[in-house]
Amino acid sequence: MLLTPRLAAFDMDGTLLNEQSQMADATKEACRALQEQGCKLVLSTGRTYGSALIPVDSFPFDGYVCSNGATVYEADGTMVHRTILPKDMVIGAIHALRKEAIYYELHDTASNRLMVKEDRERLEALVEEDTSVEGISIRRFAFYKLARVVPLAELLDMVESGESEVVKLFIWHNSPERLEWVREQLEPWSNRSSITTSGKHNVEVIPHGVSKWEGLRYFCSKWGITPDQVMAFGDAENDREALTEVGYSVAMENASPAIKELARYVAAHHNEDGVARFIRDHVLGRT
Structure with missing residues (x-):
């Protein structure tokens, strides 16, 4: 049975990006097909907004959760939320x-x-x-x-x-x-x-209290999406809250054992088009 997420959230380094810190063509193609099915796509990253834009080469994401959730941006780059350190x-x-x-x-x-x-x-x-x-x-x-x-x-x-x-x-x-x-x-x-x-x-x-999941909750509220309809991809400790809360949690093969253990699914290595392959196999039904 194919998975039916309404929102897909992607960590970047070690997940969406390959070892050259690039979003591969296969990944862009899979994400584009997912978007065409009506699924919203959000970057969920520890990077700043400016740094997040560099490797995705103008791919049209629907939103951005940056700095591990401390800043949240709309698709056009408008900041809608920020939490600063004292x-x-x-x-x-x-x-x-x-x-x-x-x-x-x-x-x-x-x-x-x-x-x-x-x-x-x-x-x-x-x-x-x-x-x-x-x-x-x-x-x-x-x-x-x-x-x-x-x-x-x-x-x-x-x-x-x-x-x-x-x-x-x-x-x-x-x-x-x-x-x-x-x-x-x-x-x-x-x-x-x-x-x-x-x-x-x-x-x-x-x-304190900031996480990628807290940032993603803004988009869930905006689009009327429940946590069980969210798919999150990640590989590290800063993905823990998101992977714990969503309905479709996907850890990368290169993730730490602790992160793979808490995820519902495991995708292939990030340098082997893991995100693209998981989307094709489990959401799009394409080989």
């Missing part, structure tokens, strides 16, 4: 993270990926250190192409004044063990923020 927490976290050579970015409502200028040199050494580490090509692209580098004093003023509304802290290190130190540094704000992850080499700090 200013004092962001400022305190910057001072704490600067104690070590830890790669970190501040993501704001304007899709800026902010980095401290004074930390640039040591972070460059970090991202050039090991070519075999998961996500290193993405880190380099963000570091050299996407990041907005700002002097420390100026960045702190941007946060304090509200000029920059920070919705997420993205923190990365090539040694997962160093992320335990990061979690310790962030403990003072644990009652006002949540820590999730999209892979073993990073942690992502978002406002």
Whole structure:
């Protein structure tokens, strides 16, 4: 029996995108066919809105849940919801993270990926250190192409004044063990923020109560869709709430064992057109 979702939500890295961070033609074709059947398509990602648009090559999604649910956008890019991190927490976290050579970015409502200028040199050494580490090509692209580098004093003023509304802290290190130190540094704000992850080499700090599922609920309400009519694809801890709540939960073959265990279905590897194959086989009925 074919599945009949009315809304399909897609995580990006490790799910919708292949290892080259591209939305393959087969995936576009399957998603387009799904859309033609009347199913709404929503990107559900840890990326900022601006970063989410880059790899999908103008594919017409019906909505966007970005920064793990901290920002929500209509199809035309209009922001309809945002939840920001407390200013004092962001400022305190910057001072704490600067104690070590830890790669970190501040993501704001304007899709800026902010980095401290004074930390640039040591972070460059970090991202050039090991070519075999998961996500290193993405880190380099963000570091050299996407990041907005700002002097420390100026960045702190941007946060304090509200000029920059920070919705997420993205923190990365090539040694997962160093992320335990990061979690310790962030403990003072644990009652006002949540820590999730999209892979073993990073942690992502978002406002308390925020998740991809909370963002998707906006579209469910807008379109009159119930949770059991939603299909969600994901591969990491930041997909947990969505995969737990929807009627059709799909984990990728490359997902962690814990995420695959809670999902109702498992799709093929993200670098083997897993999303496209699952849609063709289980929703469209095409081989």
